[in-house]
Amino acid sequence: MATPPTAPAIGGGTALVGVLGDPVRHSLSPAMHNAAIAELGLDWAYLALPVAASDLAVVLRALAAIDCRGLNVTLPHKQAAAGLADALTPLAQRLGAVNTLVRREGGGWLGTNTDVEGFLAPLRPLAAREALVLGCGGSARAVVAGLVDLGLDCIRVAGRDATRLDPFIRSCADWAPGLVPLAWDPDSTGSADPLGAALASADLVVNTTPVGMASAERSPLRADQIAALSPATTVYDLIYTPRPTALLRLAHQQGCRSIDGLEMLVQQGAASLRLWSGLQEMPVVAMRDAALARLGGP
Numbered sequence: 001m002a003t004p005p006t007a008p009a010i011g012g013g014t015a016l017v018g019v020l021g022d023p024v025r026h027s028l029s030p031a032m033h034n035a036a037i038a039e040l041g042l043d044w045a046y047l048a049l050p051v052a053a054s055d056l057a058v059v060l061r062a063l064a065a066i067d068c069r070g071l072n073v074t075l076p077h078k079q080a081a082a083g084l085a086d087a088l089t090p091l092a093q094r095l096g097a098v099n100t101l102v103r104r105e106g107g108g109w110l111g112t113n114t115d116v117e118g119f120l121a122p123l124r125p126l127a128a129r130e131a132l133v134l135g136c137g138g139s140a141r142a143v144v145a146g147l148v149d150l151g152l153d154c155i156r157v158a159g160r161d162a163t164r165l166d167p168f169i170r171s172c173a174d175w176a177p178g179l180v181p182l183a184w185d186p187d188s189t190g191s192a193d194p195l196g197a198a199l200a201s202a203d204l205v206v207n208t209t210p211v212g213m214a215s216a217e218r219s220p221l222r223a224d225q226i227a228a229l230s231p232a233t234t235v236y237d238l239i240y241t242p243r244p245t246a247l248l249r250l251a252h253q254q255g256c257r258s259i260d261g262l263e264m265l266v267q268q269g270a271a272s273l274r275l276w277s278g279l280q281e282m283p284v285v286a287m288r289d290a291a292l293a294r295l296g297g298p
Contacts, residue, residue: 010045011043014043014044014045015042015043015044015069016044016047016063016068016069017033017044017045017046017068017070017071017085017276018030018046018047018048018049018068018071018072018294019046019048019049019071019072019073019074020049020051020056020059020072020074020077020081021049021050021074021075021076021077022050022052022053022075022076022077024048024049024050024051025048025050025235026073027048028076028265028291028294029046029048029072029074029269030046030047030048031288031290031294032171032266032269032287032290032291032294033269033273033292035283035286035290036185036269036270036273036282036283036287038286039085039283039286040077040277040279040283042277046067047247051166052146053076053077053080056077056080056081056084057084059228060081060101060109060173060194061086064108066105067103068103069276070100070101070102070103070272070273070275070276071100071109072099072101072269072272073098073099073100073101074099078097078098078099078138079096080096081097081098081101081111082096082098082111084109085098085101085108085109085110085111086107086108086109086110086118086220087104087108087111088110088111088112089108089110089112091112091145092111092112092113094145094174094175095113095116095142095145096141096171097138097141098111098112098113099113099115099202099268099272100112100113100268100271100272102237102275103276111276113142114268114269114272115139115142115264115268116142116145116146116149117267117268117271118263118264118267118269119143119238119264119268120146120149120150121233121263121264121267122145122259122263122264123150123204123234123236123237124177124261126150126204126234127203128150128203128204128234129152129153129154130153130154130155130156130201130202130203131147131154131155131156131202131203131204131206132156132158132182132202132205132206133147133155133156133157133158133196133206133208134158134184134205134206134207134209134220134221135157135158135159135208135209136146136157136158136159136161136164136168137208137209139208140168140190141168141171141172141210143206143208144157144172144176144179145176147206148175148176149203154178154180155176155178155179155180156179156180156181156182156198156202157169157181157182157197158182158183158184158195159183159184160184160185160186161179162183165181165183166181167173169181175230182194182195186222193225195225196225196228197198199225199226199228200228200229200230200290202229202233203232203233203234204233204235204236205229205234205235205236205239206236206237207236207237207238207239207247208233208238210239210291212239212245212246212247213239213245214241215242215246216242216245216246217246218246219246219247219250221247221250223250226250226251226254227254229251229254230256231254231255232256233251234257234258235247235248235257235259236258236259237252237258237261238261238264239260239261240260240261240264240265242261243260243262243295244258244260245260248260248292262288262292262295263288265291266291267284270282270287272286
């Protein structure tokens with residue numbers, strides 16, 4: 001792992017960038033972005049900024065007033081920030097959520113979403129034709145948008161709660177009309193388990209649920225379900241800690257290619273920094289190394 005460059009001293013001209021969330025102290029983004037900022041020689045500092053939902057609107061106005069150069073937005077503010085942005089990119093409008101705010105000429109914030117770009121980065125090139133998405137929350141929308149861009153033949157979305165799954169499918173209908181909803185009963189087995197057949201035919205399985213986060217034992221899929229996967233299947237878990245997650249460990253034992261969420265984090269961060277700085281070449285290696293160092297792994 002390369003030695004990170006020394007960050008420039010903070011002075012009167014240092015500009016602010018950062019990430020808004022609640023909680024946000026655990027975020028890898030400050031380490032990752034400050035490594036990139038040092039590599040690029042920018043007189044910027046990137047901070048984690050904890051913001052309660054009730055304070056989000058006033059904080060965004062205040063940060064715009066002090067010439068903050070750009071912001072990332074994480075849970076639970078992505079949808080609220082979309083409503084507070086002065087303008088949205090077409091992708092952000094489609095998703096109804098933003099993870100990146102860019103200063104507009106003349107003031108205010110442009111809301112966009114780099115999660116899709118980050119999600120797709122480790123998947124190119126991919127020969128998949130059929131995908132199964134586990135979960136139907138905000139992260140699933142970005143994943144579905146990316147899969148639509150890949151032009152897959154079939155995208156199934158599995159949800160445990162019909163009151164959330166059905167509205168999710170309807171909300172994507174204008175831009176992802178071929179989505180197939182799949183009822184997900186964790187207790188179903190054998191022929192009574194519709195998830196089993198979907199897993200057996202999927203070229204790509206993406207976990208967008210939080211199941212397995214900070215737990216080396218919990219997996220959104222049972223071992224018998226993972227055994228239904230073909231070794232040619234790619235299993236992608238948006239979670240990046242622990243490394244590997246239980247899902248990816250079991251998928252690897254099945255012979256599947258496994259991808260965790262760290263590369264998505266790095267690539268969406270690089271895309272955000274590209275928008276804020278106007279620079280095209282991002283020090284992705286330095287960003288990845290900094291994130292790994294914080295995680296304490298190779």
